[in-house]
Amino acid sequence: MADKNGFFDLSKSTLSRRTALKGIVAGAGLALAPGFVRYSQAQSSAPIKIGFQSHRTGIGAAYGRWYEKTSAAAVKAINDAGGISGRKVELVIEDDGTDPARGAEVVGKFATQHKTDIVFGTLFSHVVIGSAPAAGENKIPYFVVSEGHHVASTKLNRYVFQPGITDVKSQIQSMAPWIAANAGKKVTQIFPDFAFGYDHRDYLPPALKAQGADVIAQIAIPPTESSFTKYFPQIPAETEVIYHVMVGPAVLTFVKELGEFYGSQRPQLFGFIDSLEAVDINSPGLEFLDGSHFWEGSPRYAQPDDSAAQKAYRAAVGIDDNGAAVGDPKDVSTAAHMFGCWETLYVVKKAMEDAGYKGPEDRAKLVEATEALKEFAEGPEHPQGPKTFNGKIHQCFGIQNISKVEGGKLKVVHKTKIEDGLYEPEGDYTTQAL
Amino acid sequence: MKDASPAKIYALHIGVIALLFALNFVLPDYHQGLFARIMALAVFAMGYNLLFGYVGLLSLGHAMFFSAGLYGAGLAVYQLGWGVPEAFVAGVACGALLALVIGLLALRTSGVAFMIVTMMFAQVFYLLILYFAAWTGGDQGLVIQQPSRIIAIGGASLDLTNPTVRYMSALALFSVVLLITLVLVRSRFGRVLVAIRENEERTKMLGYDTVANKLVAVVASGAICAASGAAYALLFGYIGSSFASVQYSILPLLWVLLGGAATILGPLIGTLFMYYVTDITSGFTSAYLLIVGVALILLVLFFPKGVLGSVRQRWLGWLP
Numbered sequence: 001m002a003d004k005n006g007f008f009d010l011s012k013s014t015l016s017r018r019t020a021l022k023g024i025v026a027g028a029g030l031a032l033a034p035g036f037v038r039y040s041q042a043q044s045s046a047p048i049k050i051g052f053q054s055h056r057t058g059i060g061a062a063y064g065r066w067y068e069k070t071s072a073a074a075v076k077a078i079n080d081a082g083g084i085s086g087r088k089v090e091l092v093i094e095d096d097g098t099d100p101a102r103g104a105e106v107v108g109k110f111a112t113q114h115k116t117d118i119v120f121g122t123l124f125s126h127v128v129i130g131s132a133p134a135a136g137e138n139k140i141p142y143f144v145v146s147e148g149h150h151v152a153s154t155k156l157n158r159y160v161f162q163p164g165i166t167d168v169k170s171q172i173q174s175m176a177p178w179i180a181a182n183a184g185k186k187v188t189q190i191f192p193d194f195a196f197g198y199d200h201r202d203y204l205p206p207a208l209k210a211q212g213a214d215v216i217a218q219i220a221i222p223p224t225e226s227s228f229t230k231y232f233p234q235i236p237a238e239t240e241v242i243y244h245v246m247v248g249p250a251v252l253t254f255v256k257e258l259g260e261f262y263g264s265q266r267p268q269l270f271g272f273i274d275s276l277e278a279v280d281i282n283s284p285g286l287e288f289l290d291g292s293h294f295w296e297g298s299p300r301y302a303q304p305d306d307s308a309a310q311k312a313y314r315a316a317v318g319i320d321d322n323g324a325a326v327g328d329p330k331d332v333s334t335a336a337h338m339f340g341c342w343e344t345l346y347v348v349k350k351a352m353e354d355a356g357y358k359g360p361e362d363r364a365k366l367v368e369a370t371e372a373l374k375e376f377a378e379g380p381e382h383p384q385g386p387k388t389f390n391g392k393i394h395q396c397f398g399i400q401n402i403s404k405v406e407g408g409k410l411k412v413v414h415k416t417k418i419e420d421g422l423y424e425p426e427g428d429y430t431t432q433a434l
Numbered sequence: 435m436k437d438a439s440p441a442k443i444y445a446l447h448i449g450v451i452a453l454l455f456a457l458n459f460v461l462p463d464y465h466q467g468l469f470a471r472i473m474a475l476a477v478f479a480m481g482y483n484l485l486f487g488y489v490g491l492l493s494l495g496h497a498m499f500f501s502a503g504l505y506g507a508g509l510a511v512y513q514l515g516w517g518v519p520e521a522f523v524a525g526v527a528c529g530a531l532l533a534l535v536i537g538l539l540a541l542r543t544s545g546v547a548f549m550i551v552t553m554m555f556a557q558v559f560y561l562l563i564l565y566f567a568a569w570t571g572g573d574q575g576l577v578i579q580q581p582s583r584i585i586a587i588g589g590a591s592l593d594l595t596n597p598t599v600r601y602m603s604a605l606a607l608f609s610v611v612l613l614i615t616l617v618l619v620r621s622r623f624g625r626v627l628v629a630i631r632e633n634e635e636r637t638k639m640l641g642y643d644t645v646a647n648k649l650v651a652v653v654a655s656g657a658i659c660a661a662s663g664a665a666y667a668l669l670f671g672y673i674g675s676s677f678a679s680v681q682y683s684i685l686p687l688l689w690v691l692l693g694g695a696a697t698i699l700g701p702l703i704g705t706l707f708m709y710y711v712t713d714i715t716s717g718f719t720s721a722y723l724l725i726v727g728v729a730l731i732l733l734v735l736f737f738p739k740g741v742l743g744s745v746r747q748r749w750l751g752w753l754p
Binding site for chain 2: 057094099100101105108111112113125129130132133148150156157193194195198223
């Protein structure tokens, strides 16, 4: 029963699934049951359905909530302006529990039950990596907003894209020139002993080396640790900069204990805001961070030189000048990342319109049209800044912000260039079959 | 257990397999995919049930056997470039070997201590996966690409990423394990296991080497769970440390408790039930785990022996 490709394909046997469906009464009963309804093919005027794989529960819930808010705002803006190719856009949301196994099931559910046109919106790396095979097998374009290097590593598949947020390798590389020139040349890294930390462990030393600076110590902290004082004596005395990327609930303890360890005489501190996304920078215990610097994808606090597009984006999403929800100052957003949802949806719009996308039968065209994109100009669709897109590795590149904690706010003191974050492609998705 | 003719018992179980076979042609695409996962994970629950249901040993560390199979098979493909059949065997062997070592150590304890010791070993296994992230992919995990998941048979090939092939592969594994466990628990060995569960001292006094029997049960249970993990890696193409977390030690316990401990078909029913309650309720509320929890409490209150356990107690005493 081998087909011309030599594949043993039971679905093409004489007893096809559809034939059997017609013949089996029990099957008909099941097919009529709620949840088993086969959907009719989308009409040309029917909404474009975007499956939003959301971290509504689990460790990513704080991000998930803000990703939903931002995406809803972007969809509203797109629909108010006429939709995609004149069709309205509709978000279909499923919770993946921030779990890779459930993530894969959710992607399958979007493709085969909800019949969405694409899947979108995933943040956590392990969920993206766990879901990617399901996207490839169902041949459904999967637009993630994860900042992980996994897409650009070309270890996933041709259906996975990250066009709305830069990847962590690019971000780290962009930070190195500023750190070496302004903070110091002897850097000690403190990072969590799992994948997020490993990206920083692996990519920072060569990036700093290229700038004439060195990582003189790397301190990995086990993810189960809740007290950090015992690790601080490992920081070499000649350290000029402590580069820290701790994440999770223990980060407040980490900062507090670091403050107690150093007192008023401390090296320069540089961190990634991932540590404090959705956390008020003025929380008790974080005073020690005053004067230190952070990477931010998009600034949390409104800046004096914000563009009109940035202001319009913040108003549409509903965040105030402090990056918290309008009307609820304690509900701090995940501003440094969630802009990626907004921008990704506009990339999807552009690619669908370029491809003349009509429905799921045009998914391959959509993949090729996305791969053909080269750059995104700064403006209402890309308020974070201009970007270039490498269709071979399905990854965008953009500017990064370095912000200083001053008077309980984050003030942008430096913006990197797109070129600072470019690196040699590690592969080419376009060589894979569609 | 009331007497029933073996023909009746085997007819029931083969009927279930036939029903699952027929469902492949009936189920809509999404549910076909979900059933493939459920069957693969029901094997995990069956492996757990062998130890928990029939021997009465409550382990909180079976995620390590599942993930030993997952990584044994997945890394054999990803790092060593092995074919699917060899990788599957490697996965099962890893689980069996690990179960032998863990069994030799953990069976020196019983009751609550056994739970804690198995949980600790599983935690060590989980942390080792994170520690050796350079090979295992750590918490992010690794993707096994489609070309690596094709089995070449002569001139033809079986593509495990094809939904029908995947469903049938999961069904084949499920059927084999179902029949093996059925034969096992109805055998003399199975009756010794139940005797150990009911009264270990008396079983010992009757001349049985209870430690050796329990060790065989641990290894068989570990190997079956590893088969489930190996199948999961090869069928769905992802391996990650979350499968070794404590959550995946508790899940098979819940599935078995729900379906009915010490019943052959209970693990399938429990897995099916939990999957569909989660899948359906998550469409209505983000508090779906609360609903799952309430459903579990209600089941424990009204079906304390699980669905099939209660059915056996009230109506079908002959159910194995």
